[in-house]
Amino acid sequence: MNERTVVEVTDLTKTFDNGRVTALNKVSFAVPEGDLTVVIGLSGSGKSTLLRHLNGMHEPSGGSVRVLDLDVASLKGKGLRELRREIGFVFQSFNIVGRVTCLENVLSGALGRLRGPRYGVLSYSKALRREALEQLDRVGLADRAFQRTDTLSGGQQQRVAIARTLMQKPRIVLADEPVASLDPEISGQVMDVLFRSCVEDRITVICSLHQVDLALGWANRLIGLRDGELVLDTRVDSELDQQVVMDVYQRLDPTGQKIHEYRDSTAVTS
Numbered sequence: 172m173n174e175r176t177v178v179e180v181t182d183l184t185k186t187f188d189n190g191r192v193t194a195l196n197k198v199s200f201a202v203p204e205g206d207l208t209v210v211i212g213l214s215g216s217g218k219s220t221l222l223r224h225l226n227g228m229h230e231p232s233g234g235s236v237r238v239l240d241l242d243v244a245s246l247k248g249k250g251l252r253e254l255r256r257e258i259g260f261v262f263q264s265f266n267i268v269g270r271v272t273c274l275e276n277v278l279s280g281a282l283g284r285l286r287g288p289r290y291g292v293l294s295y296s297k298a299l300r301r302e303a304l305e306q307l308d309r310v311g312l313a314d315r316a317f318q319r320t321d322t323l324s325g326g327q328q329q330r331v332a333i334a335r336t337l338m339q340k341p342r343i344v345l346a347d348e349p350v351a352s353l354d355p356e357i358s359g360q361v362m363d364v365l366f367r368s369c370v371e372d373r374i375t376v377i378c379s380l381h382q383v384d385l386a387l388g389w390a391n392r393l394i395g396l397r398d399g400e401l402v403l404d405t406r407v408d409s410e411l412d413q414q415v416v417m418d419v420y421q422r423l424d425p426t427g428q429k430i431h432e433y434r435d436s437t438a439v440t441s
């Protein structure tokens with residue numbers, strides 16, 4: 172691994188149900204520090220399974236995963252906790268605590284940097300409270316700091332989750348379809364907040380997405396999965412052929428005809 176490579180996946184294979192389901196099949200790619208990588212693919216193509224290997228939530232059936240120069244599968248206990256401190260994870264379902272304030276959710280992002288548990292906003296230092304308010308300000312929610320998080324809209328709750336992740340001061344952010352449950356306009360705003368903050372903080376991002384248009388707005392790198400296989404790995408620049416991207420969504424119908432699918436909704440037979 173060269174010094175600026177932060178993620179290196181080699182021949183990663185993952186099977187479930189005693190080998191009956193192959194979720195990932197010999198997937199290999201490497202991510203340099205600071206890259207904004209988006210993983211695209213239809214539902215079931217293996218995006219979540221891939222991301223979950225990067226922070227040790229899944230163990231490979233074959234191949235290897237190196238993150239920040241560590242072999243993830245060999246880490247346990249303290250070693251795994253230390254790696255996870257460097258990796259923020261943004262979930263489709265937000266994973267915030269609804270009944271506490273936005274500020275407390277964001278403060279909890281700092282727990283990995285502290286010793287021992289914390290109960291309530293006042294159990295954090297003044298400096299951390301100021302830092303958490305600044306993170307809320309970055310995601311445009313400073314005025315909601317003392318509001319219960321479950322009173323916010325979906326897009327706002329995801330922004331709280333992003334502020335909490337930034338509070339962790341991670342080197343890598345993994346985001347698994349972070350805007351899948353939001354409508355298109357709000358999705359764009361949340362993606363902007365996520366990617367702009369990570370660029371500012373020089374955080375490497377690997378984000379799975381369903382929507383190609385959103386991916387092209389921010390990614391400088393696209394990875395495509397189809398049926399667990401890596402079918403695309405390209406820089407995003409003006410040369411990028413949109414058809415190559417759309418081919419990631421191609422499926423074969425039972426007669427062997429190619430079917431182009433996009434967002435699972437429009438299917439075009441070619």
Ligand SMILES: Nc1ncnc2c1ncn2[C@@H]1O[C@H](COP(=O)(O)OP(=O)(O)O)[C@@H](O)[C@H]1O
Nearest residue numbers: 187188192194213214215216217218219220221
């Ligand atoms: N825990 C699991 N047990 C069995 N099969 C799984 C499990 N997780 C994922 N799969 C299967 O692996 C494939 C890839 O799933 P997933 O990574 O969730 O895809 P995506 O995130 O792209 O929708 C699917 O066929 C899915 O049903």
Ligand SMILES: [Mg+2]
Nearest residue numbers: 218219220348
């Ligand atoms: Mg998924």
